[in-house]
Amino acid sequence: QCNQAYNILNDTWRKIHYSPGGASSCSFKCRNGISAGWYRFMEPAGFKLPITQPSSFGTGCDVCQTAASAWVQEGRDPTYGEGVININICFAWDSNACAGRNTGKAVACKDNSGSLFYLYFLNATPNCALAYCALGS
Numbered sequence: 001q002c003n004q005a006y007n008i009l010n011d012t013w014r015k016i017h018y019s020p021g022g023a024s025s026c027s028f029k030c031r032n033g034i035s036a037g038w039y040r041f042m043e044p045a046g047f048k049l050p051i052t053q054p055s056s057f058g059t060g061c062d063v064c065q066t067a068a069s070a071w072v073q074e075g076r077d078p079t080y081g082e083g084v085i086n087i088n089i090c091f092a093w094d095s096n097a098c099a100g101r102n103t104g105k106a107v108a109c110k111d112n113s114g115s116l117f118y119l120y121f122l123n124a125t126p127n128c129a130l131a132y133c134a135l136g137s
Contacts, residue, residue, distance in 0.1 A: 001084055002109035006038035006119055013065035014045035014133045016054075027065055034132065036123045046134025048118045049106075051075050053090070053097040064133035068093035068100060070125075080108040080116060089122075091130045100126045 013027070041047050050071040068091040078085045084107045091100035105121035122132055 001038065001107050001119060004038065006040050008042055009039050009132070009134070010042045010045045012044045014041070014131065015043075015136050016046060016050065016064050016069065016133050034122055034124055037121070039120050039122050039132075040117060041120075041134040043136065046136040048077065048135055049089070049120060049132065050135050051077060054092050064131065066131035066133065067129035069131060069133045070102070072106070073098065077118060078106045078108045080110060083107065084121075087120075089132075091125070093130075100130050102126060 041049075050069075052075060053071050054069060070089045070091055073088040073090050074085075084105050087104050087106050089102040089104050090098035091102075093099040102123050102125065104123060107119050109117050109119055111117060120132075125131060
């Protein structure tokens, strides 16, 4: 999969900035243009989906510019050479760490310089104001 075509997600609003109680300037992103396919997060959007639930969630824009942000329920990233793994994606909202759910896939890849990156097969979010946001470096 690493050598196949994929989409880039590099929107600044996708980068995770934990803000208990919500960000002061919150603009809910709705459905955000994701359709089923392979995606790579790149800065300034961050570089990978979180593998633990957010430390704070429940009000608007606690994590990124959406109501509920995604995290990988398996609690791990794929390792390089492991191949494609199936993942369950939760969306944390309103004191429920998995208020929304989706399935997906993930694979660890290396670029031409040998740097590790992740590709994700993401499906459209199940509801408006849920989004895929990423951790930065």
